[in-house]
Amino acid sequence: MEDQSVGGDLFFILMGAILVFAMHGGFAFLEVGTVRHKNQVNALVKILVDFAISTTAYFLIGYTLAYGVGFFQSAETLVNGADYGPQGLLLVKFFFLATFAAAVPAIISGGIAERMKFLPQCLATALLVAFLYPLFEAFAWGGAYGGQDWLAATFGAPFHDFAGSIVVHAVGGWVALAAVLRLGPRLGRFERGGTGFPPSSIPWLALGSWLLCVGWFGFNVMSAQALDGASGLVAVNSLMAMVGGILAAVVIGRADPGYVHNGALAGLVAVCAGSDIMHPAGSFVVGAIAGLVFVKGFEICQTRLKIDDVLGVWPLHGLCGLWGGLAAGIFGLEALGGLGGVSFLSQLAGSAVGIAWAFAGGLVVYSVIGAVIGLRLTPDEERRGADLSIHKIGANPEAEIIG
Template sequence: MSEGITGTDVLFVLLGAILVFTMHAGFAFLEVGTVRRKNQVNALVKIIADFGISTISYFFVGYAVAYGVDFLVSAAVLSGEADAEGYAFSSNGYDLVKFFFLLTFAAAIPAIISGGIAERAKFWPQLIATAILTALVYPFFEGLIWNGNLGLQTYIEEIFGVGFHDFAGSIVVHAVGGWIALGAILHLGAREGRYTKDGRVNGIPPSNIPFLALGSWILCIGWFGFNVMSAQTIGGISGLVAMNSLMAMVGGIIAALFVGKNDPGFVHNGALAGLVAVCAGSDIMHPIGALLTGGVAGALFVVAFTYCQNILKIDDVLGVWPLHGLCGLWGGIAAGIFGLESLGGLGGVSFMAQLTVSLLGCVYALIAGFLVYGLLKMVSGIRLSEEDEFIGADLSIHKIGAYPEQDLR
């Protein structure tokens, strides 16, 4: 590590980790407000249990896969107070808070998937999937892009003149999570009663709009840690990232407001769509470019969610494939458009590099999702029984509902 690492950098990254950790409460309440009352407890338990499993998997395996670093040395070495052959941890425990920060990104993968498979997925097979995804699948791709593993970035630079740019994870986190989720959703199938035999769609409205809105607000607030603090040092912080995140969020809100015809679910998810899309190029776009990126993402989410549910008959409960998968893909590509100097950006990007790697990342994630959930489906099954699904995941899995006093009446 650089000798310039200071206690201020440690605090900076720690605060970023805390903000992104807070986003997991946003994931939880977004799901709680969207699913039916009989599945609200399950949503809360899934998100926090997934975070626990993700931490163990990423600590013992995933971080080493991505960055070649493990923590199986003394605390003196980890804190930088002592040296050990083959280890070079910086002073003040900077590497430890960096792990915490990047862990919150890794744990976002199962949190994203949770919303798509809600209301009919078995609990323990999902935790097994979380362990596999955060130990191997996500870290492998993370290392390719953010650590230069296997020379992929060098190869891309040789072909296109510059490497692939993903400052805060439109592709690495969001698109990967969204496309893995699509594989899981297709294996699970639709919820009972969602679609009739004659092709009609039975609407299942959100159970609690205030909870849904709260989830969106928490995610929006935490996202400024997700994006701005991806600089990982106080010296690298940029107000441009904060401004671009703000503009993209607003663009997503306004586009979803009009295209979604005032629907509160679309409006609150439109903010998230804009933030998903701007992650990749938030450090290089002009604010107007970020506004347009977010606006396209907000409209894309509304159109894709509606098409996915009503035409393709894919029962993605929270719309995580349109929101994270498609808007993340758009964000990776948009960095290669609005990041160009000719469009007011800082440059250093290639449209073809962005398009190529963004598509490759989505294909990788979709295949991984099919394989992981397909294997679990064969070994243990991944879907609740028809009876348990009818009762609801709260009572069938956790033996208590979100409103136990009302259940006793």
């Protein structure tokens, strides 16, 4: 029976890892559909290479910083050692959490699209996933530094982030803001009245959103990391927040397809933190507010603040992630139909630490890399597009042959 239980947990977590890995295809196609045609190849390559670099950095350094366990042991120890669990259970947990870690540079990629050099982005990914992300992960999920104990003693409950509204999404979104500010806007972005550049493909954008939505149920439900901890409440809360985000974006965004498809993601970002403790009706409200936050945040970011965040990753992940961290401390309360065990003040404090750490760390990483080797493509390279300037091939090579 024990062997069956371990095998069930292993398979459960593995399926979650595969679903979240598939989400990276969603990140890629969301970016492909949003950027201009001359930058589509770059979007696809960036996400895949970032995943490879992230997994390597997390394997070598990041996971050990977060949880105090490394992988430089014999295969026998990795499969059956006391620190690794029977049948290599901890190895699939690493795989699952590595897909979370890799989501951070995938989020950032959408903000810095169309003007970032390839090597500096790769270096930033390695530093962020090896050091910046796991150090906050250690605080929130690894029990490090005594921070959670202090919050529990001071405010009555630790910081609660079941599936990463703050740990993954807000961290990625606020690092992205730092990177976007450091890079500056694309050439011509705020000229001619600042109308911006239209998406290259609504169908690709929509496919990216669908892939992310489907994979998100692995992201949230499988965060239990054990079969006996799996909850239908998490699944339904994720569903209700998603549809709440869609409906709010339809109304507030006047049925704009970009807002609608990102509204689904906004709801899912926001529900991650409290998906295990909120009532489905509360999750719907959380998702609807997130849809509002994204639409209005994107408009303000682009038109008033003139921040050239190409995919709107700061409002989508940074602001909606922050809302999700706070919402867990509101709609998770028993008075509002939740399961309780949370404190709004702990949520506020943990969320503030997360976004401050991410924004400050992002500024340091991108400023240092920029000072040493530079960040941006040259104006001529940017006009030509990242596809030809970096990868020497376009999205439709045969059609682009001149002869």
